[in-house]
Amino acid sequence: MLLAIDAGNTNVVFALFEGRTLRGRWRIATDPRRTGDEYAVWLMQLLSIRGVAADEIKSIIISTVVPRALHNLEILCRHYFDVEPLVAGAGKAEYAIDIDVDQPKSLGADRAVNAIAAHERHGGDLIVVDFGTATTFDVVDYHGAYKGGIIAPGINLSLDALVGNTAKLPRIAIAVPPSKSVIGRNTEDQMLIGVFWGYVAMMEGLIARMRAEIGRPAKVIATGGLAVLFDEASDIFDAVDPDLTLEGLAILAERASKT
Numbered sequence: 568m569l570l571a572i573d574a575g576n577t578n579v580v581f582a583l584f585e586g587r588t589l590r591g592r593w594r595i596a597t598d599p600r601r602t603g604d605e606y607a608v609w610l611m612q613l614l615s616i617r618g619v620a621a622d623e624i625k626s627i628i629i630s631t632v633v634p635r636a637l638h639n640l641e642i643l644c645r646h647y648f649d650v651e652p653l654v655a656g657a658g659k660a661e662y663a664i665d666i667d668v669d670q671p672k673s674l675g676a677d678r679a680v681n682a683i684a685a686h687e688r689h690g691g692d693l694i695v696v697d698f699g700t701a702t703t704f705d706v707v708d709y710h711g712a713y714k715g716g717i718i719a720p721g722i723n724l725s726l727d728a729l730v731g732n733t734a735k736l737p738r739i740a741i742a743v744p745p746s747k748s749v750i751g752r753n754t755e756d757q758m759l760i761g762v763f764w765g766y767v768a769m770m771e772g773l774i775a776r777m778r779a780e781i782g783r784p785a786k787v788i789a790t791g792g793l794a795v796l797f798d799e800a801s802d803i804f805d806a807v808d809p810d811l812t813l814e815g816l817a818i819l820a821e822r823a824s825k826t
């Protein structure tokens with residue numbers, strides 16, 4: 568079995584694969600200070616609940632956009648699974664795609680892995696939208712080359728900024744507004760309209776501009792925790808693939824095993 572670890576700015580996601588089949592996933596809040604031992608206490612219990620023994624995991628791959636978290640995750644792999652982990656973008660797990668931007672090494676591992684998975688699963692010209700701590704819009708051409716993209720504040724960051732910098736506005740939950748009206752009748756409704764429909768308008772506007780600049784038909788693939796929520800409110804997505812990053816890690820690990 569393969570253990571894929573995706574360390575993002577908000578959560579670290581652990582996913583168990585048998586071949587390309589996802590057997591389970593678990594997440595824990597990202598904390599660069601969390602030790603390998605702490606990860607092990609938490610993860611081993613979850614694997615046990617699934618009836619999976621540590622020695623059944625034969626390979627591990629890590630993708631991280633939090634460099635300080637990598638060392639402790641590597642300790643987890645070596646000490647508790649007796650596995651030397653692959654690191655996405657390095658060694659046998661090199662991306663092996665053309666990263667056609669000004670500073671290729673600055674591309675986040677999650678975005679490169681998304682590009683690999685999206686190209687293999689969907690093909691053609693693509694715009695990959697990943698709803699995470701930040702929302703990223705990435706262009707992948709029909710050859711599988713990464714061509715660039717956009718980084719925008721995630722919707723929860725936008726809400727945090729709104730609430731944290733005002734004296735009286737309350738904390739609200741992100742949800743599809745109950746009405747399509749954009750004229751709110753109370754404070755909470757007005758906030759939800761501004762945050763949610765404002766975000767949808769931003770997303771649709773940026774995608775329209777990207778499609779025009781690409782100049783060829785481009786499919787839009789959404790991933791990340793809030794992808795399903797926004798799919799309810801817009802018809803801009805051609806596909807929603809919530810596990811795209813994890814699938815990309817499984818692809819990289821499979822390729823590495825053949826080298």
